Structure formats: C-alpha cells, structure tokens
Amino acid sequence: METKLKGRSWKFGDDISTDLIAPGRLFHLRTNLPELAKHVLEDADPGFPSKVNKGDFVVGGSNFGLGSSRVHAPTIIKIAGVGAVLAKSFARIFYRNGINVGLPLLICDTDAIDEGDELDIDLSAGNIKDVTKGIEITFSPLPDVMIKILQDGGLAAHIEKHGDFNLD
Amino acid sequence: MGKTISEKIIGEHAGKEVSAGEIVIAKVDVTAVQDGTGPLAVQQLEKINLVQAKNPRRTIIFIDHAAPSPHKDLSNAHNILRRFSKETGAILSEIGEGVCHQRLVESHVDPGDILIGADSHTCTSGALGAFSTGMGSTDVAIGIALGKTWLRVPETFKINVTGKFNKGVYPKDLILYIIGKIGADGATYKALEFTGETIKNMSMSERFTLSNMAVEAGAKTGLIETDKTTKQYLEQQGRGEKFKVIKADDDAVYERVIEIDASELEPMISAPHTVDNTKTTGELKGTKVDQVFIGTCTNGRLDDLKIAASILEGKQRHHDTRLIVTPASRDIYLQALEAGYIATFIKAGAAVMAPGCGACVGVHQGILGDGEVCLATQNRNFKGRMGNTESLIYLSSPATAAASAIAGEIVDPREVL
Numbered sequence: 001m002e003t004k005l006k007g008r009s010w011k012f013g014d015d016i017s018t019d020l021i022a023p024g025r026l027f028h029l030r031t032n033l034p035e036l037a038k039h040v041l042e043d044a045d046p047g048f049p050s051k052v053n054k055g056d057f058v059v060g061g062s063n064f065g066l067g068s069s070r071v072h073a074p075t076i077i078k079i080a081g082v083g084a085v086l087a088k089s090f091a092r093i094f095y096r097n098g099i100n101v102g103l104p105l106l107i108c109d110t111d112a113i114d115e116g117d118e119l120d121i122d123l124s125a126g127n128i129k130d131v132t133k134g135i136e137i138t139f140s141p142l143p144d145v146m147i148k149i150l151q152d153g154g155l156a157a158h159i160e161k162h163g164d165f166n167l168d
Numbered sequence: 169m170g171k172t173i174s175e176k177i178i179g180e181h182a183g184k185e186v187s188a189g190e191i192v193i194a195k196v197d198v199t200a201v202q203d204g205t206g207p208l209a210v211q212q213l214e215k216i217n218l219v220q221a222k223n224p225r226r227t228i229i230f231i232d233h234a235a236p237s238p239h240k241d242l243s244n245a246h247n248i249l250r251r252f253s254k255e256t257g258a259i260l261s262e263i264g265e266g267v268c269h270q271r272l273v274e275s276h277v278d279p280g281d282i283l284i285g286a287d288s289h290t291c292t293s294g295a296l297g298a299f300s301t302g303m304g305s306t307d308v309a310i311g312i313a314l315g316k317t318w319l320r321v322p323e324t325f326k327i328n329v330t331g332k333f334n335k336g337v338y339p340k341d342l343i344l345y346i347i348g349k350i351g352a353d354g355a356t357y358k359a360l361e362f363t364g365e366t367i368k369n370m371s372m373s374e375r376f377t378l379s380n381m382a383v384e385a386g387a388k389t390g391l392i393e394t395d396k397t398t399k400q401y402l403e404q405q406g407r408g409e410k411f412k413v414i415k416a417d418d419d420a421v422y423e424r425v426i427e428i429d430a431s432e433l434e435p436m437i438s439a440p441h442t443v444d445n446t447k448t449t450g451e452l453k454g455t456k457v458d459q460v461f462i463g464t465c466t467n468g469r470l471d472d473l474k475i476a477a478s479i480l481e482g483k484q485r486h487h488d489t490r491l492i493v494t495p496a497s498r499d500i501y502l503q504a505l506e507a508g509y510i511a512t513f514i515k516a517g518a519a520v521m522a523p524g525c526g527a528c529v530g531v532h533q534g535i536l537g538d539g540e541v542c543l544a545t546q547n548r549n550f551k552g553r554m555g556n557t558e559s560l561i562y563l564s565s566p567a568t569a570a571a572s573a574i575a576g577e578i579v580d581p582r583e584v585l
Binding site: 015017019020023024025027028029030031032043062063066067068069070071072089091092093096097100101143145154155156157159160164165167 | 191193204205207208211212215216217218233234239241242244245248285286287288290302303304305306307309310313314316318320352353356357383386388442529530531535548550551552553554555556557
C-alpha cells in the first residue's frame with residue numbers, strides 16, 4: 001500500500017461516534033456501501049460528503065469511533081477517498097475495524113491541526129508534516145500484528161493470501 | 169504471579185500461559201452476528217471463497233435489529249443471513265426471538281467460553297464468566313470460518329462494589345455512576361472485573377445489566393466470577409452441566425482498583441449526548457419527556473419489566489408522553505404475559521413491541537421527532553442514536569423510566585415507590 005500520503009485536513013471534535021459516521025437511520029443501506037458512503041459523517045458535518053476529496057484526512061479529537069461495532073463506519077470513510085484518520089485516541093472496536101478494512105488510523109496530538117491544513121504523511125517514517133503551519137507531528141506506531149494486516153490490505157485479504165492467520 | 173479472569177480464559181484458548189499486553193491467536197467457542205453486521209460478514213466470506221462455519225452449532229445468526237423488517241433492502245439483507253444459515257448449518261435466530269445478547273446468555277454461552285460477536289454489546293455475556301467481546305464484521309467473519317481470532321490480552325480494572333442499594337437505586341444506576349466516574353474512554357482496551365459483596369448478591373439479570381455497559385467505558389469486556397447464582401441460572405436454562413468455576417487468582421495483577429459503596433448511590437441519569445454525562449435524577453427533575461422506552465439488552469429482562477409494571481399498575485402514562493415497552497426475548501415476553509406485566513403496560517397506555525432492538529438503534533419502532541426528548545433504559549444516548557440528530561436521549565433505570573412516563577417529566581422513582 002501507499003506509504004506517503006498528501007491531502008487536506010477536515011477537522012472534527014471529540015467523541016465522534018459510529019452513529020455520526022454511519023447513522024442507524026440509514027440501516028437499510030448497509031448492504032449498499034457506495035450509497036451509504038454518500039452520507040459519511042454528514043450527521044457531524046452536513047457538507048462533508050460533497051466537500052471531501054480523494055486523499056484528504058479526517059482529523060478527530062479523543063475517542064474517535066466510539067459506539068457500535070459496525071465495520072461499515074471505517075469502510076465508508078475509506079470509500080469516500082479518505083487517506084487516513086488522525087485522532088488523539090480511537091475506540092477499540094473502531095481501531096481494529098479500520099485496520100481490517102485497510103484504512104490507516106494514526107494516534108497523535110491533533111490540537112495544532114486546523115481544518116484545511118495541508119498535510120504530508122509518511123506512514124513508514126511515522127511522521128506528519130503540517131505544511132500550512134510548518135510543523136511536524138509524530139504518531140505512535142501500530143502494533144506489528146496490525147501492520148502485517150494493513151500491508152496485506154486488511155484481514156480478509158490477509159486470510160485469503162495465507163489461508164490462515166500469519167502474524168508471527 | 170496470579171492471573172486475572174481474562175488471562176486465564178485467553179491462556180486456555182491460546183494453549184499457553186499469557187499475560188496482559190501479549191498478542192495471541194486464540195480458539196473461539198461462540199461467534200455471533202446480527203442483521204446490521206451479518207450480511208457484510210457473509211459477503212466478505214463469499215469474496216474470499218470461505219463460506220463455512222467451523223462450529224456451526226455455536227455460530228449464531230441473529231435477526232433482531234430491524235425485526236420484522238421495515239424496508240425491502242433490509243428484507244433482502246435478512247435473506248442473505250437465512251441463506252448463509254442454510255448453507256453452513258449455523259443457527260438462525262428469527263424475528264421475534266429476541267435481542268442477540270439476551271438470547272446468547274439464555275441459550276448459547278457458557279462460563280469459560282470465548283465469544284466474539286459483531287455487536288459492541290457482546291460484552292454482556294461476561295456476566296457468565298465468559299470472555300465475550302464485540303468486533304466488526306470482518307473479524308467475526310474470520311472467526312466463524314476458522315474458529316479462531318487474534319486478541320491482545322487486556323489489562324484489567326477491578327471494580328469492587330460493597331454496601332446495599334437504597335430503595336429506588338438499581339444496578340443500572342451503579343453502572344451509569346461507574347461510567348460517569350471513569351469516562352467513556354476511561355477503560356479503552358481494558359477488561360473490567362466486577363466483584364464484591366454487592367455483585368455477589370445480584371441476580372444474573374442484574375449482573376447482565378452491568379456487563380452489558382462495560383463497552384460504554386471503552387472496555388473490551390465486563391467479567392464477573394461464577395458462583396451459585398450463575399449455577400442456578402444455567403440450571404434454569406437447562407444447561408447446568410456447563411457450570412464451571414471461573415475466578416481470578418487472589419494475587420492477580422490489576423491495572424486499577426476502583427472501590428464503590430453502593431449505599432451512597434442515588435438514581436442516576438446519563439444526559440445527552442454521551443453516556444458519561446451522568447447526573448443524579450434530582451438534578452434533571454422536571455425535564456419534560458415526549459417518549460419513554462423500556463426494553464433492550466440492558467434493561468428488557470423480566471425483573472426490569474416487573475419493576476416497571478409495579479410502578480405502572482393501575483396508572484396511566486401522561487397524556488403528552490408516549491410509552492414503548494419491548495421485552496428483550498420471546499421467553500421474557502411470555503413470562504411477562506403470564507405474570508400480568510404486559511396487561512399492566514397495555515392498560516397504562518403503552519405500545520408493546522415484539523422482542524428486538526428497533527427503537528434503541530434508530531431503525532424503527534420509536535424514532536424521535538425534531539426537538540423531542542426520550543427517556544430510555546437502553547445503553548447509549550449518542551446524538552442521532554434513535555434515528556434523529558435533532559432529538560435528545562436520557563438514560564435511566566426502568567423504575568425511573570416508568571415513574572417518569574406517568575409524570576410526563578423526569579422524576580425520582582423514590583417518590584412513587
């Protein structure tokens with residue numbers, strides 16, 4: 001997968017729940033992910049689905065993705081073209097789901113990043129350059145297990161490739 | 169060095185001794201999906217040509233979130249699950265049978281098991297001494313097909329509860345208090361172990377309410393050691409032989425120990441829009457309520473309905489307040505019918521729904537209007553949770569909910585008990 005990413009920031013606050021990312025009122029679209037993706041995060045920012053461009057970043061605060069186990073949430077963020085989600089912390093199930101669908105999730109201090117900032121991210125070097133601000137932010141590396149799954153393109157692809165878990 | 173319950177169960181399933189922080193591949197005993205997460209799990213297995221269930225009789229497919237179906241797309245999604253069940257031999261739990269977490273504890277999960285379910289409240293089964301945790305469709309799909317998963321052995325917070333509840337205070341008030349105290353992300357990646365004399369004196373139903381909400385503090389699971397109450401419950405459910413002693417070692421290592429005196433607690437409410445935004449019922453007294461919802465995997469069991477019925481007996485809902493009651497399973501519904509609780513609810517003006525998740529997940533059977541306020545016994549009050557971002561959700565015990573349905577506003581249940 002691509003390890004150098006470039007795009008602009010879309011800023012969200014703390015506690016962005018899976019209800020705000022992929023609302024229950026659109027339950028009937030869960031088997032139609034491209035259609036559900038047209039509503040991604042609209043309950044947090046109504047214009048987001050039409051404003052976001054391929055390669056942009058979602059930048060949250062703490063406990064991003066809390067709530068339901070719906071893997072639909074990170075999946076539609078990815079379908080919308082988002083290159084990575086940056087947050088101070090992620091809820092556990094969302095974190096696992098994001099990696100499983102091949103969406104990079106970066107844990108870092110997001111306070112200095114504002115909406116619209118241009119970011120250059122190097123996934124393998126572990127750093128984020130906020131080009132607009134002229135600052136550099138580091139992020140915590142993923143556990144090795146997750147890097148292996150992410151590199152294979154997600155968990156289903158990992159199992160397809162190896163026929164079993166191959167995480168040692 | 170002593171082991172926590174998580175370390176013991178995961179170690180047994182990984183075939184080696186494990187400690188918190190380690191990442192292991194573990195055998196999985198029970199897997200579960202529901203109609204919101206299951207179709208995607210099936211589609212993922214189809215995509216990688218792995219349509220199979222390693223343990224079909226312990227793979228449970230629930231149709232509970234949109235049941236009966238309110239939309240043709242959901243009817244088609246349900247049929248993906250019915251087909252998968254036929255193809256693999258996995259057990260299908262049809263519309264009306266109940267909410268997955270309630271059905272799992274009633275019939276499928278045993279002490280010492282590992283359960284992974286594609287629903288965040290899978291932690292409910294922790295009250296049976298099972299390591300049960302919510303994951304997404306992808307993880308559970310692989311768990312269904314291969315009978316294993318990867319896990320990080322969690323550190324544990326021990327929550328030691330002593331003292332007796334005052335009148336009008338229930339386990340729901342306790343768990344809301346705990347979440348308010350440690351925060352919605354205070355236990356992320358951790359396991360909780362609920363222990364102490366107050367927990368030992370609780371019924372299984374009350375224990376399920378606690379474990380159910382562990383995830384609302386970010387936790388991976390909410391465990392309770394097994395005892396004679398667990399044994400009696402399993403016997404009632406026809407699987408007494410599955411009882412096993414599951415407990416932590418006396419010298420187990422805990423990341424944090426939290427002491428709570430239950431006798432100091434008051435009726436609690438989570439105010440919009442996060443579960444950790446807790447207040448005492450007194451602080452919110454007088455808040456007008458448009459809809460009261462009693463049910464869910466948190467508080468839709470027989471003793472919850474009993475408390476609500478005792479308050480609503482011979483009374484009427486407030487004319488400006490709707491009342492929806494949804495028993496958590498078919499068994500509970502039947503027992504509540506036989507006990508007369510359902511008649512009490514209907515006479516009090518309630519709409520009684522078939523067992524399922526409907527209103528709580530904002531799919532149907534109780535979606536709120538703009539600006540409306542709901543007081544619910546469920547586990548989540550996030551913005552938009554009940555189908556409308558312009559509405560407000562408060563969470564409480566069944567007693568507070570029932571008393572408030574009569575008053576048309578939030579009241580302290582101790583005023584009517």
